[in-house]
Amino acid sequence: MSRSKGGLLERLAQLPPKSLRAFATDTRVPGIGLGLVLVLFPLLDPNKSHVNVAADAGTFILLALGLNIVVGFAGLLDLGYAAFFAIGSYAYAMLASGQFNIHIPFWFLLLTSAFTAAFFGVLLGAPTLRLRGDYLAIVTLGFGEIVPRVFKNASTFTGGVNGIVGLDQPSFPHVLGFPGYKFGFNPVPYYFLILAILLLSVVLISNLRDSRLGRAWMAIREDEVAAASNGINTVTTKLLAFAMGAAFSGFAGTYAASKLFIVSPDDFGFVVSVSILVMIVLGGMGNLRGVIVGAVLIFFIQRYLLIQLPGWIAALTANIPFLASVDVAGYVQRSNYLIFGLILVFTMLLRPQGLIPSAQRKIELELGTTEEAVADLRGSA
Amino acid sequence: MKFFVDxxxxxxxxxxxxxxxxLGYTLVYGIIxxxxxxxxxxxTVGGIIGLTLIGIFRLEHLSPAxxxxxxxxxxxxxxxxxGFLGVAIERLAYRPLRNAPRLAPLITAxxxxxxLEGILxxxxxxxQISYPNLLPSGKIGGGxxxxxxTNLIIIIIALVLMVGLHQFIQRTRIGRAMRATAQDRDAARLMGIDINRTIAITFFIGSALAAAGGIIFGFYYQSIVFDQGFEAGLFAFTAAVFGGIGNVIGASLGGFVIGLILTFVAGYWSGGLQWASVVVFSILILTLVFRPTGLLGMRVAER
Structure with a gap:
């Protein structure tokens, strides 16, 4: 009350610049701007294939966010993450297609696939998470190999090498006078669906990270013995990270399968697991923003650069007599393994915290998790 | 009976x-x-290097003598x-991360x-690239x-290398340094052992043995492909864990056991070839769950 010295007009005159300044310095503004772009872009861009690519990128962002819980938060190396993706996809394919003539609605399966994948995560994790950390890497690697093979070989249930074609596509039912809506092959509704899922996931995961459970994950990552002696049940906590990571992967699997219309056992190999790992390592383990940036970058390289670049190079080198015979374009086309490998090695050697590091993780990775590092961490936090 | 012997x-x-x-997995795991x-x-790279040397020196056309x-x-x-490739990998990729959190060297690996797969x-x-068999073919014995x-020579080569390695580790100075470093790196350093050199030698030996395996694989199957090392590596790692990781005799034994299991599953169960790898990975998981020290393993410190 005592602040209102001037008249009403004077105060009103002061208002716009003040609020503008507040607007300019408000940290939420870039986020809101980005949100507007993301929502408006499919409506403004007439090219549906761009929307389609963006919707596919969303799948990988979701996968990267999920793997980040396991690798980034809890520090467990899961090399078979695509297995849970496969489980989510096949769960949907078997329960919502002509395969057994079962047609359970998409929305129900989208939720349950997360639990199905989490169940398999617990099944694998419960016996193996008691072991040393690096054994988990090799066990998940083996699991990641087994699952697609089982889907490939158990052909009476899964359609074998051909997979399952003709999955049900999501739709809104016709209720209370609202007309029904079928997704069909139009990428736009899929895009908005994954956008909504991602928004929910980011809110959920960042709350999880700051919760008691999230802090327990990071405590285990930093020093398992110290965490255990502070009363954290390390096995249950690790199992929860593993199950939640798997749940996100299964969730993404159902979404991707319904969008793709088919599932094939060859889409879930080791390369998929590693490419998701590359996303989070490059972006910055443990940092949501970094993970999303990493996922978009790697998806762009995979889906656009490695497909377009060979053509450009072929066009460029066609007129150079020496290079035309070398098939440079062919080499570039076959360079995806090498690129992934180099990204992993050089990120770990030169910038282990990734492009956009989580402040806490950066300290750990630079100084190691010795006693001194933990003390430093405590001082800075 | 004949089928069984085959x-x-x-x-x-x-x-x-x-x-x-x-053996390479177990040596490296044992020491770092x-x-x-x-x-x-x-x-795989070893097999390809062998193939390249065969091509350069035209060994296929050599007189039998x-x-x-x-x-x-x-x-x-x-x-x-x-072997030197292995040393280079250790020097460039693993050594800088030796004191980093455990996740870092694993991701680097x-x-x-x-x-390597990407370069190949x-x-x-x-x-598939075709590979010549320089070992004599034909059969001995009867009925x-x-x-x-070829089979006989392959098994003999492998056994000679294994016995040689065992003797090397047990009897030589470097072998003793390797065992000491595996047991307690800091104490070994205090005893004047050059840790970096010992680890490099371990990588050299492990990679050299894998290269021998690569050539043998090429000779026997007469083809080689860029990503065969992935599955073979997983099978071999299972063998190392099954035998008791860190244990040289265990790894040799585990290798033979896994080889026999794989072959018998594929041979006696129609359609078993598709499932053979599933069986091996199941063995890996079951071993880790129920007997993480393996058949002959002794020392697996919890970390």
Missing amino acids: QLVLGLTNGAIYALIA ELINFAHGDVF LLVPAVILLFAATMTIT VGVSFV FMVKGAN AFEIGI
């Missing part, structure tokens, strides 16, 4: 290859507690080159594996006990 010989031959790879994911690909020394030289040269894929493509000479 399967047994095939299983031991496969087992010899897996055992040679498994790192699962060297790139090791399976070092095996010269073939025995030529093959011995081929093994020696390939094993040396691949996956990366190195992809780099870029240069050689995804097709049910007719055994391929």
Whole structure:
């Protein structure tokens, strides 16, 4: 009350610049701007294939966010993450297609696939998470190999090498006078669906990270013995990270399968697991923003650069007599393994915290998790 | 009976290859507690280096009299080159991360594996590459006990290398340094052991043995492909864990056991070939769950 010295007009005159300044310095503004772009872009861009690519990128962002819980938060190396993706996809394919003539609605399966994948995560994790950390890497690697093979070989249930074609596509039912809506092959509704899922996931995961459970994950990552002696049940906590990571992967699997219309056992190999790992390592383990940036970058390289670049190079080198015979374009086309490998090695050697590091993780990775590092961490936090 | 003997010989031959790879896993794990994911690909690279040397020196067209020394030289040269590749990998990718959190070297190892596979894929493509068999073919014995000479020579080569390695580790100064470093790195350093050199030698030996496995694989199956090291590496790692990781005799034994299991599953169960790898990975998981120290393992510190 005592602040209102001037008249009403004077105060009103002061208002716009003040609020503008507040607007300019408000940290939420870039986020809101980005949100507007993301929502408006499919409506403004007439090219549906761009929307389609963006919707596919969303799948990988979701996968990267999920793997980040396991690798980034809890520090467990899961090399078979695509297995849970496969489980989510096949769960949907078997329960919502002509395969057994079962047609359970998409929305129900989208939720349950997360639990199905989490169940398999617990099944694998419960016996193996008691072991040393690096054994988990090799066990998940083996699991990641087994699952697609089982889907490939158990052909009476899964359609074998051909997979399952003709999955049900999501739709809104016709209720209370609202007309029904079928997704069909139009990428736009899929895009908005994954956008909504991602928004929910980011809110959920960042709350999880700051919760008691999230802090327990990071405590285990930093020093398992110290965490255990502070009363954290390390096995249950690790199992929860593993199950939640798997749940996100299964969730993404159902979404991707319904969008793709088919599932094939060859889409879930080791390369998929590693490419998701590359996303989070490059972006910055443990940092949501970094993970999303990493996922978009790697998806762009995979889906656009490695497909377009060979053509450009072929066009460029066609007129150079020496290079035309070398098939440079062919080499570039076959360079995806090498690129992934180099990204992993050089990120770990030169910038282990990734492009956009989580402040806490950066300290750990630079100084190691010795006693001194933990003390430093405590001082800075 | 004849079928059984054939399967047994095939299983031991496969087992010899897996055992040679498994030794590298077990040596490296024993000394720096790192699962060297790139090791399976070092095996493939070894096979390709051998193939390149065969091509350069035109060993296929050599007169039979010269073939025995030529093959011995081929093994020696390939094993040396691949050994130095292993040393280079350790020096460039793993040594800088020796004191980093455990996740860092593991992720780097996956990366190195992809780099090696990626280079082979870029240069050689995804097709099977044909490989000559320089070992004598034909069979010895008779009746049910007719055994391929190639199989016999492969098993003998593997056994010679294994016994040689065991003697090396048990009897030489460097072998003793390796055992000491594996037991307690800091104490070993205090005793004047050059840790970096010892670890480098370990990588050299492991990679050289994998290279021998790569050539043998090429000779026997007469083809090689850029990503064969992935599955072979997983099988060999299973063998190392099954035998007791860190234990040289265990890895050899585990290799033969895994080879036999794989072959018998594929041989006696129609359609079993598709499931063989599922069986091996199940063995891996069951071993880790119920007997993480393996058959002969002793020391697996909890960390």
